[in-house]
Amino acid sequence: MRREVAWLHAELPDLIARGVLTPETADALKRHYGTSDRSAAAGWGQVLLASFGALLVGGGIILILAHNWEDLGRPARAAIAIGVLVLAQALTAFAVARRPASVPWTEAASGFLVASVGAAIALVGQTYHVGGTLEGLLQAWLWLVVAVPYITGSSLASILTWALLLVRVFNMSWRDVPIDPWLVAAAALPFVVVRVRRDPRSWRTALTAIAAAIGIFSVGTVIASNGWHGLWAIFDVSLLAAIVGAAAWPPDRDAIEQWRRRLLVPAWLGLIAVGTILTFDDVWRTVTVDERTGAQAAVMISAIVAVLCAAFASVVAIRLARAGRLAAATAAAAAPLVVVLHAFSMLDVQLPGWIAFNLWLLAFGVVTLAGGVRAAALGTANLGLLALGALIVARFFDTDLSFLARGLVFVAFGVGCLAVNVWMMRQARRTA
Amino acid sequence: MSSRLKLALLGTLALLQIGVTASSILKYESTLRTGVLYRIPTMPIDPADPFRGRYVAVRPAITMRNPIAPETIDVLERMQNGEKGYVVLASDDTGFARAAAVVREPPPQGDYLEIAHAWPEWEESRQPNTPSTRVGFTLLFSFDRYYMNDAAAPQAQQRAAEAARTRNESRTWLAVRVRNGVGVIEGLFVDGVPIEQSR
Numbered sequence: 001m002r003r004e005v006a007w008l009h010a011e012l013p014d015l016i017a018r019g020v021l022t023p024e025t026a027d028a029l030k031r032h033y034g035t036s037d038r039s040a041a042a043g044w045g046q047v048l049l050a051s052f053g054a055l056l057v058g059g060g061i062i063l064i065l066a067h068n069w070e071d072l073g074r075p076a077r078a079a080i081a082i083g084v085l086v087l088a089q090a091l092t093a094f095a096v097a098r099r100p101a102s103v104p105w106t107e108a109a110s111g112f113l114v115a116s117v118g119a120a121i122a123l124v125g126q127t128y129h130v131g132g133t134l135e136g137l138l139q140a141w142l143w144l145v146v147a148v149p150y151i152t153g154s155s156l157a158s159i160l161t162w163a164l165l166l167v168r169v170f171n172m173s174w175r176d177v178p179i180d181p182w183l184v185a186a187a188a189l190p191f192v193v194v195r196v197r198r199d200p201r202s203w204r205t206a207l208t209a210i211a212a213a214i215g216i217f218s219v220g221t222v223i224a225s226n227g228w229h230g231l232w233a234i235f236d237v238s239l240l241a242a243i244v245g246a247a248a249w250p251p252d253r254d255a256i257e258q259w260r261r262r263l264l265v266p267a268w269l270g271l272i273a274v275g276t277i278l279t280f281d282d283v284w285r286t287v288t289v290d291e292r293t294g295a296q297a298a299v300m301i302s303a304i305v306a307v308l309c310a311a312f313a314s315v316v317a318i319r320l321a322r323a324g325r326l327a328a329a330t331a332a333a334a335a336p337l338v339v340v341l342h343a344f345s346m347l348d349v350q351l352p353g354w355i356a357f358n359l360w361l362l363a364f365g366v367v368t369l370a371g372g373v374r375a376a377a378l379g380t381a382n383l384g385l386l387a388l389g390a391l392i393v394a395r396f397f398d399t400d401l402s403f404l405a406r407g408l409v410f411v412a413f414g415v416g417c418l419a420v421n422v423w424m425m426r427q428a429r430r431t432a
Numbered sequence: 433m434s435s436r437l438k439l440a441l442l443g444t445l446a447l448l449q450i451g452v453t454a455s456s457i458l459k460y461e462s463t464l465r466t467g468v469l470y471r472i473p474t475m476p477i478d479p480a481d482p483f484r485g486r487y488v489a490v491r492p493a494i495t496m497r498n499p500i501a502p503e504t505i506d507v508l509e510r511m512q513n514g515e516k517g518y519v520v521l522a523s524d525d526t527g528f529a530r531a532a533a534v535v536r537e538p539p540p541q542g543d544y545l546e547i548a549h550a551w552p553e554w555e556e557s558r559q560p561n562t563p564s565t566r567v568g569f570t571l572l573f574s575f576d577r578y579y580m581n582d583a584a585a586p587q588a589q590q591r592a593a594e595a596a597r598t599r600n601e602s603r604t605w606l607a608v609r610v611r612n613g614v615g616v617i618e619g620l621f622v623d624g625v626p627i628e629q630s631r
Contacts (some may be wrong), residue, residue: 066485067582078457089446096438122454122483126579128460137483142448151441274440
């Protein structure tokens with residue numbers, strides 16, 4: 001992106017001289033696209049180093065305290081717990097008050113504050129032998145830091161919050177699914193939305209959006225897997241389809257914002273993986289309704305989020321199809337498809353589920369491959385090949401064809417993949 | 433958001449963070465200073481927590497044997513369905529904690545603790561095709577970790593296990609201070625010796 005901005009900056013004087021742009025318009029363009037000079041690259045490195053340093057210091061303090069120093073009495077331990085916390089708060093206050101424009105300062109201080117809160121809670125727990133699981137510690141930690149990004153504007157604090165939420169859901173009790181992971185996600189998400197709106201082109205926004213997507217995906221999947229057979233599939237497909245839809249927006253042009261481009265490929269890959277799982281008939285046979293279905297509030301929230309994502313993906317799929325972007329439209333269309341097929345399965349009609357997803361994955365692969373070839377986009381074409389390859393490998397496991405037939409199909413498909421890649425690279429070289 | 437507003441919000445969040453940490457310290461410290469001391473039998477093992485370090489996992493338990501009053505059984509059976517229950521503590525002739533009463537609501541006075549789990553104890557029948565008999569309940573508590581030095585915890589756990597294996601009369605117990613429903617572990621003992629000294 002910086003290369004394109006540098007090109008634009010170089011073109012502006014000529015455009016002004018030729019009368020194509022007024023100096024005011026050129027300034028407005030400069031402001032809109034930001035700087036392209038080396039200072040931006042240096043800033044990037046500084047932020048990364050400062051954030052990494054703060055994380056290492058915070059994590060190191062937690063590990064040093066976890067050693068459990070026998071010689072330290074309870075008052076000394078209490079002083080360390082409060083002292084580390086106050087130091088981190090003072091550094092954050094300094095960054096907010098005196099260095100508000102310095103991204104490295106803000107990111108490093110906020111990251112250190114998030115780590116220090118964890119260190120303080122952990123040290124108190126260790127000193128007084130407070131029982132309870134890791135889940136309880138993470139729960140308290142999350143609620144005490146979820147507001148930090150809003151106050152400091154730190155992406156690192158937001159990413160750490162999502163990372164802690166990820167650890168939290170994978171250490172969750174299974175007996176009664178708690179609702180608080182969804183509440184924390186709801187409290188943390190508006191910061192990501194604000195960042196995406198205010199600074200859509202920065203890499204920090206892209207990282208924050210990716211962390212939020214992974215966090216929500218994990219919370220929804222883990223909770224949906226508990227007490228509602230097959231809900232995980234609706235949630236995963238709907239969320240990934242909605243992310244593809246949001247990343248492919250607007251329908252009439254390719255996305256230029258970093259976060260959209262960075263989210264698109266992982267969501268696309270996730271959709272191929274989940275779509276492949278849904279081509280197996282066993283997955284649909286496990287969809288049953290019993291007294292636990294929808295009995296837990298957290299599971300119901302997963303279902304509601306899934307349906308909202310599916311509704312959004314359906315609307316986007318129609319708009320993308322009208323704009324001729326068939327690959328993205330097919331990806332987004334997986335969401336309404338999984339909702340309808342899951343409803344059939346709940347009524348004991350499981351056959352359409354796996355047949356439809358075999359056809360969907362086939363169509364998705366073909367359309368994506370064709371779109372990639374047409375646009376001379378090697379990456380897109382390979383995503384299409386990946387979808388088709390996944391379908392062939394999946395059927396390798398549950399068809400009664402002979403090994404000879406399956407082997408011939410594998411060889412033919414492999415040769416096809418190589419041929420498409422070689423042909424596209426030659427085309428690209430010719431046009432260059 | 434203006435710098436002043438940010439600082440005000442940060443100040444509020446900082447007070448909340450310090451408040452939560454300090455209130456925990458005060459609660460446990462006051463229990464340790466003024467709480468009543470009870471000894472609860474336990475059995476140690478040695479795992480680690482990624483944030484709080486190595487600890488000896490303890491399973492402090494008070495066993496209630498039949499005959500048990502019907503209203504107590506009612507509370508303990510309700511606990512199997514997720515309801516809460518509290519045990520009022522007293523000391524037995526050997527100085528160990530025993531359950532003086534089990535109630536559904538926190539009692540207005542006396543030393544009590546919330547019961548984390550109440551497991552029924554069963555005795556298998558010696559007669560074939562005869563169901564097992566419930567002979568009592570085991571009450572478990574939320575304090576289940578005794579944090580120790582990184583190097584000392586595995587050794588201490590090994591000593592405790594050896595003592596239990598070689599001497600039948602060996603006993604491991606937790607010294608717990610109890611006040612207003614809060615229990616804080618003061619020490620872990622193997623045959624009367626603090627586990628830190630039994631290395």
